[in-house]
Amino acid sequence: MEDILRLYRTKEIAPKESLLDFATLQLFYSAISRISNQSIFIIDFDNHKTLSMTDDLIYINEAVDTDYKRTGDNPYWSLIPDTDFNTILHLKTEYPQIIKSLSSEDYSRHICIVDFPILLKERKFYITQKYTPLSVRSDGSANLGLFSIMPSNEKSISCKILSPSGIRWKYDFVQNTFIEDSKTIVLSDSEKALLQRAKKGMSNNEIASDLCISVSTVKSHKQKIFKKLNVNSIAEALVIVGNYHLL
DSSP: OHHHHHHHHTTOSOHHHHGGGHHHHHHHHHHHHHHHOOEEEEEETTTTEEEEEOSSOTTGGGOOGGGOOSOOSSTTGGGSOHHHHHHHHHHHHHHHHHHTTSOHHHHHHOEEEEEEEEEETTEEEEEEEEEEEEEEOTTSOEEEEEEEEEEOSOSSOEEEEEOTTSOEEEEETTTTEEEEOOOOOOOOHHHHHHHHHHHTTOOHHHHHHHHTOOHHHHHHHHHHHHHHHTOSSHHHHHHHHHHTTOO
16 A cells, blocks of 8 residues: 555556556555544545545435535535534635645645534534545646545544654644644653554553553553544554654
């Protein structure tokens, strides 16, 4: 998967040729959805359409016609309650102003994480949407975007932008704008030790035994890590710490 994404980012595959590889990517998406409870899809920004997606998009299969509030490129945005949509739309409007300041390297590898609600049969669910550019035009803007969706533990709308160089932003709902997040993500020695062992595929019991702590302490450390990194699983945490060199 990383090799394929690298080819897109370095333009070793021409855009029209790269479309031929979506059949291969579809196999990856199917496998990912089976093991991680994530929905993944690619949006072609130039033509405003979804090019490829996992076999099943979580929540989407449960939606009925009356749940869809609007049409759009992103199927999940179509399910945002009307009462929350203006907030999300404002985030979308502000977002381009922030990423204009990124270097080309940061832009091509940045991650935008948004937690927002969707409404299904009058019941509200929060999801976490993660976006990163997949293919970048010669002018530096993205023409293909990779999206990942999973259930969220949050109960309010939030948005963060992470860049490989370490610059981060978060949306401030008091000032109604993005502000640079000067708070550095610092992992404790215990949290780093846990992640290093999780990276080796060790279970909670194995980590507890190796670190001479209880399983409940392992679980407690994991929850703190999840909160710091805004993730919902150890697999996601390992992706973040790897991308942003936090270990």
